[in-house]
Amino acid sequence: MSQARRQIKLGAFLMETGHHVAAWRHAKTHLTGGLDFAHYAQLAQIAERAKFDAVFFADSVGIRDTNLASLSRTARADHFEPLTLLAALSVATTHIGLIATVSTTFNVARKFASLDHLSGGRSGWNLVTSSSETEALNFGFEQHPAHAVRYERAREFLDVVTGLWDSWEDDAFVRDRESGIYFDPGKLHVLNHRGPHFKVRGPLNVARSPQGWPVVVQAGASDAGRELAAQTAEVIFVAHQTLDEAKAFYRDVKGRLGRYGRRPEDLKIMPGILPVIGKTHDEARAKFNALQDLIHPDVGLALLSKMTGGVDLSAYPVEGPLPDLPETNGGKSRQQLLFDLARRRENLSIRDLYLRIAGARGHQQIVGTPESIADQLQQWFEEEGADGFNIMSPWLPGGLTEFAELVVPELQRRGLFRTEYEGKTLRKNLGLPRPENRHAQVARQRLAG
Amino acid sequence: MSQARRQIKLGAFLMETGHHVAAWRHAKTHLTGGLDFAHYAQLAQIAERAKFDAVFFADSVGIRDTNLASLSRTARADHFEPLTLLAALSVATTHIGLIATVSTTFNVARKFASLDHLSGGRSGWNLVTSSSETEALNFGFEQHPAHAVRYERAREFLDVVTGLWDSWEDDAFVRDRESGIYFDPGKLHVLNHRGPHFKVRGPLNVARSPQGWPVVVQAGASDAGRELAAQTAEVIFVAHQTLDEAKAFYRDVKGRLGRYGRRPEDLKIMPGILPVIGKTHDEARAKFNALQDLIHPDVGLALLSKMTGGVDLSAYPVEGPLPDLPETNGGKSRQQLLFDLARRRENLSIRDLYLRIAGARGHQQIVGTPESIADQLQQWFEEEGADGFNIMSPWLPGGLTEFAELVVPELQRRGLFRTEYEGKTLRKNLGLPRPENRHAQVARQRLAG
Structure with missing residues (x-):
């Protein structure tokens, strides 16, 4: 055929x-x-x-x-x-x-x-x-x-x-x-x-991995979230608007570690920041405003509604204040963050609020020069508001390139950030211990005892 | 500080x-x-x-x-x-x-x-x-x-x-x-x-992918498996011991496609083969025997037990025949394959049986020269036992290198296998149509009707 x-x-x-x-x-x-x-x-x-x-x-x-x-x-x-x-x-x-x-x-x-x-x-x-x-x-x-x-x-x-x-x-x-x-x-x-x-039942059909356990990260900031993190997390990703909030959170969570036999350095707290970088403050501000102008009201309102736990805000005037809202089953910490924001800054309208959170969804926006941004990161770091930061570039790839080429060298000049990786694993670079296998530990303790 | x-x-x-x-x-x-x-x-x-x-x-x-x-x-x-x-x-x-x-x-x-x-x-x-x-x-x-x-x-x-x-x-x-x-x-x-x-509920949060649908492959060979494949599969991966079995399966499954409005070429049947390749038949046989000698009896018996649906065979002498076994809830086609094998070849002992299936788990083992292996693939392909093959190298990476360097060129010389990829997608290379989105199809049919 x-x-x-x-x-x-x-x-x-x-x-x-x-x-x-x-x-x-x-x-x-x-x-x-x-x-x-x-x-x-x-x-x-x-x-x-x-x-x-x-x-x-x-x-x-x-x-x-x-x-x-x-x-x-x-x-x-x-x-x-x-x-x-x-x-x-x-x-x-x-x-x-x-x-x-x-x-x-x-x-x-x-x-x-x-x-x-x-x-x-x-x-x-x-x-x-x-x-x-x-x-x-x-x-x-x-x-x-x-x-x-x-x-x-x-x-x-x-x-x-x-x-x-x-x-x-x-x-x-x-x-x-x-x-x-x-x-x-x-x-x-x-x-x-x-x-x-x-x-x-188990067991896993993959050998124990190079890090023993992959690094465990958590992001919940409610009381239940903090307690779970203190007991089990190795990195916390968190949203703060001010240094005072950050310090209070840092102190609180690091203070909970002792009751689980953990040291402060066993958990790294890394708030998110959204940096908008310019050669001058005016240039940075202009870059930021250009982005804000692109936000459609439908998008801003939906974002705000989600942060309030699903409340429909379309019936309220965007130029008016945020109404009193019921507690919902959504993420507690995000709702709290929004209410704090509305209370702290006098006369913020719904539009002001959504513009404030639209970019970074509750994380801190820093609009400035490489030096002023480095200043702020240094202050948060040295005053124990953070062990490091999760960099949320407003737009990609340009925003990340700017941070890498302008802010990182400034942090390195100040001795605040590495110039070479410490090792090949994420644990090594973050300075986290490698967890011992629980069964090997039991066997070792039995031998020692 | x-x-x-x-x-x-x-x-x-x-x-x-x-x-x-x-x-x-x-x-x-x-x-x-x-x-x-x-x-x-x-x-x-x-x-x-x-x-x-x-x-x-x-x-x-x-x-x-x-x-x-x-x-x-x-x-x-x-x-x-x-x-x-x-x-x-x-x-x-x-x-x-x-x-x-x-x-x-x-x-x-x-x-x-x-x-x-x-x-x-x-x-x-x-x-x-x-x-x-x-x-x-x-x-x-x-x-x-x-x-x-x-x-x-x-x-x-x-x-x-x-x-x-x-x-x-x-x-x-x-x-x-x-x-x-x-x-x-x-x-x-x-x-x-x-x-x-x-x-x-859906929807997916990934755009429709380059192939529309990733290629759907199935491996079940029972009657239920064949019917599901005829209705939905684009590739079948199957185990056969003889060309007659392969032809019967090919004819049966391709024959079921029509009732689902599908063409024979919409489904590719690809049996697994385990090739052991030598420059001469003697060299190939010696390579195979060297591998077989490495099988520990515990491993062989466990493999056979799994294929019989979990029956413990350790009580039976390995030099004796396979006992009559009850039907189980395991994979039907594998059990059938084993019984056929035991019946077809006279006087196969339990050890003979596990050695026979140990390498390829029911798939066909071909021990030979590049030419004799190509002959067999060509025969299965031309006599409609297969649209292609899933190559199961006995050991890696050497077995795959040998197939790539010795058998593939022989198939290419015969015009039976590509010398360049037809395209960039798996569908294009397998010769399978790209499925139309069901909603676009409905909209198109509504316009046409």
Whole structure:
């Protein structure tokens, strides 16, 4: 039969050290290939040079096997989560297709562990409880749980995630070709979590990651949010309008750390700032005004309405004051911030208010020269309002380039910011300790005691 | 106060075209930056050159806003899913930290749409129903639903995912700086799915992706799996031991397409093969035997037990025959394949059986020279047992290199495989049509009718 134009399609189904069940014992395989991005990049590039249609990754959302005698002799227990792997491969290739298996549910712990391996220890997870109804509706819920329940649930969720990150001790994977033992079964720990909100067996099918745990970031500023952060966060991303607010928050949260056996330096507080940078103050001001003029009233009102917890403000005149508003189930700290703002500054109209928050959504806007911006960051830093800042450039890429080229050198001249990275991991650069695996810790304490 | 060693930490909180709510209307922003990886790579590199600690991405699992008048004037409705974005950025950077917001649940539709944008239209989703109990236990279930229910649920899940992929028409995002209209509200479609298994409102917060839908791949070979594939799959990944089996499967599945208005070429059937390649047949055989000798009996028995649906075979002598086994709730097609194998080949012992399937887990092992392997692929292809193959190299990277350097050129010499990629998307290379957006289709049909 004639097949003149029809050609064969080829997929490269890739799997750690190979498909043969004993491939990892073959002398020429890359023993730690399962979690080495360079290995997969090489494979995808081999396939792409040969004009394959696609690379293809299988997956399962847990270790498939409960038979430890067999499992510990195979190289299937630690590998990248395929979606993050494919995303990285999209950068290392240009033509070849990228296919991954995905079952119906995913695991936050697994994605971040995978990303931590991919990036060599540079990942961080900003844990949020989600406060919008539209998000809830995408997951079969009619509405969000109440504020307090969300925090309870978040605490338990974090326990599950960190528990899964400790599934494997750091030295669990011995990969001994001679004996055929791939991992030490005694260093695998099944979580078996059963709490009010989650039932998760574990273990994770990714080895403990370079940072032990990806850095845990939080953003809640309510009392419940502060307490959760004091107990569990390593970075807090927060919004402040004034130095006094920032100092009070800093003092309060750092003061809560002791009751969880933590030191002040174990948690970095990083407020967001929105810098508008000019060579002169007038130039900076003109740049800012030009941006503000582009805000359509529909956009400003909607933003304000969201910050008040969903109250429709379209019935009130934009030139008039903000009306008294009921408390809602939305994010507490954002509402408070807005009310403080309205009270503090006399005679602010609805339009004034939305213009004030439109750019930075409650974070501080700093309009000035590189020197005056550096002055302000230095003051907040030295007077213990912040350990650092999350830079929210008003527009990209220009705003970030200006900050990098104008403000950073000024901070460096003052000895306030690094001139070289301290290390290769995010923890090392932030000055955060690497968490010990809870099971290794227990074993160590048992030996010592 | 002295701060000799303490230095400021800096995060670059990045957001599409910038944090100012009207930034996208600024003349120097990158209008389509929200879904352009090069834009984010540039930003992360600016921040890394300036020694920032981390880039930081906010996220929400849905569009936050229900106010269309405002929403359609802001650049917040289409952006990368942050985990896939960070994975890609891990390749484009070396020191800077990578922090993303993640709420407690994720969306398959969103990840693949994001990956499709990241890769310029090269993503594919292999939909599996998951058949292992250990996976179920990681998500709060005591056991997996029955085989038939899994397929019903998969069908509905696919409806939701493809529905979400059609949230936006291809030309929904007009991004007109002058009028301030970012997207056309009439081209946004809310899914509002309410089925027996899922309730999902939508819409997706990623624009329709380069391929319209990422390529849908399936792997089930049971009757339910075949029917689902005939209705919805674009690639089938399947395991066959003989050409006769492959031809029967090909004929059966391609024959089912007509009842769903599909053409035979709309679905590519790609069996897996495990090639062991030698310059001579003897060399290939020796390579294969060397690998087989590395299989520990614990590993072989566990593999066989898994394929029989979890039956413990350790009580039976490995040199004896496979006992009669009960039907289980596991993957039907794998069990059938094993029984066929045991019946077809006289006097196969348990050890013979596990050695036979250990390498390729039911897929065909081909041990031979580049020419003999090409002969076999050509025969399967020309006699309509396959449209192509998923190459499962026994060990990596060597096995893939050998296939790329020895077998691919042989296929090319015969005119059976491309010498250059046909295009930049996976669909183009596989020869699959780009699905029209269901809402645009309805509108077009209404105009035509």
